[in-house]
Amino acid sequence: MSSRSIYESLQHSVRPARKSVRVAHISRRNFSSTEIASLPRKSTLGHSLRARLLPTKKVIPPRLPTPSVLYYSTTTSNMSSATIESAKRAAAQQAVAENFDPAASHVGIGSGTTIVYVVEAIKERSTNPLIRFVPTGYQSRKVIEQAGLTPISFDSLSEDVMLDIAFDGADEVDEELNCIKGGGACLFQEKLVAEKAKKFICVADYRKNQSRLLTNWPTIPIEVAPIAVPTVLRSLRELGSQNPKLRTTLLEKSGPLKTDQGFFIVDAPFTPLLTSSDVAAGKGKGDGSDGTWEVNRLSQAINQVTGVLEVGIFSGLDGVEAESVRKEGTLQEMGVITGGQKPVAVYFGMEDGSVLVRRAERK
Numbered sequence: 001m002s003s004r005s006i007y008e009s010l011q012h013s014v015r016p017a018r019k020s021v022r023v024a025h026i027s028r029r030n031f032s033s034t035e036i037a038s039l040p041r042k043s044t045l046g047h048s049l050r051a052r053l054l055p056t057k058k059v060i061p062p063r064l065p066t067p068s069v070l071y072y073s074t075t076t077s078n079m080s081s082a083t084i085e086s087a088k089r090a091a092a093q094q095a096v097a098e099n100f101d102p103a104a105s106h107v108g109i110g111s112g113t114t115i116v117y118v119v120e121a122i123k124e125r126s127t128n129p130l131i132r133f134v135p136t137g138y139q140s141r142k143v144i145e146q147a148g149l150t151p152i153s154f155d156s157l158s159e160d161v162m163l164d165i166a167f168d169g170a171d172e173v174d175e176e177l178n179c180i181k182g183g184g185a186c187l188f189q190e191k192l193v194a195e196k197a198k199k200f201i202c203v204a205d206y207r208k209n210q211s212r213l214l215t216n217w218p219t220i221p222i223e224v225a226p227i228a229v230p231t232v233l234r235s236l237r238e239l240g241s242q243n244p245k246l247r248t249t250l251l252e253k254s255g256p257l258k259t260d261q262g263f264f265i266v267d268a269p270f271t272p273l274l275t276s277s278d279v280a281a282g283k284g285k286g287d288g289s290d291g292t293w294e295v296n297r298l299s300q301a302i303n304q305v306t307g308v309l310e311v312g313i314f315s316g317l318d319g320v321e322a323e324s325v326r327k328e329g330t331l332q333e334m335g336v337i338t339g340g341q342k343p344v345a346v347y348f349g350m351e352d353g354s355v356l357v358r359r360a361e362r363k
């Protein structure tokens with residue numbers, strides 16, 4: 001098993017638990033010493049896993065057979081894990097084939113397990129050594145470097161440079177292409193990169209394709225300043241979240257999971273979110289007053305809470321819409337447009353091996 005696979009195991013196991021998911025035992029018996037040694041020392045995930053897996057004083061040889069799976073679901077067999085991985089790869093291949101231009105100068109690269117397949121597909125097609133890839137965190141940078149591509153830090157880009165394109169995964173996507181992100185604790189840098197891209201292409205497997213957000217994925221990930229956690233939890237409850245929780249690492253004694261910014265993640269459940277069409281159709285006010293939230297309204301409400309760095313809802317405009325508003329509108333009318341957060345297209349790898357492409361509707 002490679003260090004990426006170990007990372008994936010850990011990443012999955014620290015995500016908010018869905019009803020059917022149980023986290024299985026992770027022990028050093030699951031890994032060879034070379035694999036453990038290859039884990040990154042500086043990332044939170046790598047560090048926690050190394051701390052857990054590296055021998056302390058004395059290593060007692062295992063007497064029992066080693067379990068072959070690290071995490072499992074009561075509904076997800078090994079066969080369907082393989083189906084999910086093939087779905088991710090198929091979606092990534094098609095998304096890159098249809099959208100990656102080898103003549104691009106700057107390309108944003110998201111985080112997570114699906115993006116690995118995107119980078120693999122880009123590597124196969126990338127003939128231009130001058131392309132710079134903008135990572136969205138530690139894991140993203142490592143994936144870029146390991147593919148032999150050249151990363152460039154987000155903060156070294158000049159103000160007026162726009163990325164030609166950004167690719168990223170998602171935890172859930174609704175009918176209007178609003179996304180939940182941050183299941184792997186990356187969302188702030190992903191939002192910066194999505195907003196700086198002319199277009200954001202999302203790549204995901206079939207489980208993420210839902211008509212409304214919070215259908216299958218249980219919570220909204222929110223990046224929070226450590227000192228503000230209690231007050232943010234309280235504000236989230238006031239907004240209607242039943243039981244928002246601070247995300248911890250696998251090792252409870254290691255405390256809360258830290259993001260690339262050294263912040264914490266709070267996972268906040270809400271009832272399934274309305275789309276803007278639902279509100280227009282009178283299915284609820286969507287402002288929280290009647291217990292319903294529309295995606296964009298909830299994102300804004302959470303972002304207004306002091307102590308919140310960013311919320312894992314990607315909503316509002318996409319890159320193409322943001323650009324046209326910027327060109328046509330006046331600043332007074334539109335306020336400040338930082339960029340588009342929503343994808344212009346989402347590539348879902350399906351269970352049957354096909355790829356479903358959902359594109360932003362243009363009026």
Ligand SMILES: O=C[C@H](O)[C@H](O)[C@H](O)COP(=O)(O)O
Nearest residue numbers: 112113114169182184185186
């Ligand atoms: O925090 C992680 C990012 O938002 C990921 O893009 C998202 O969680 C999807 O990850 P994966 O591709 O592993 O499902």
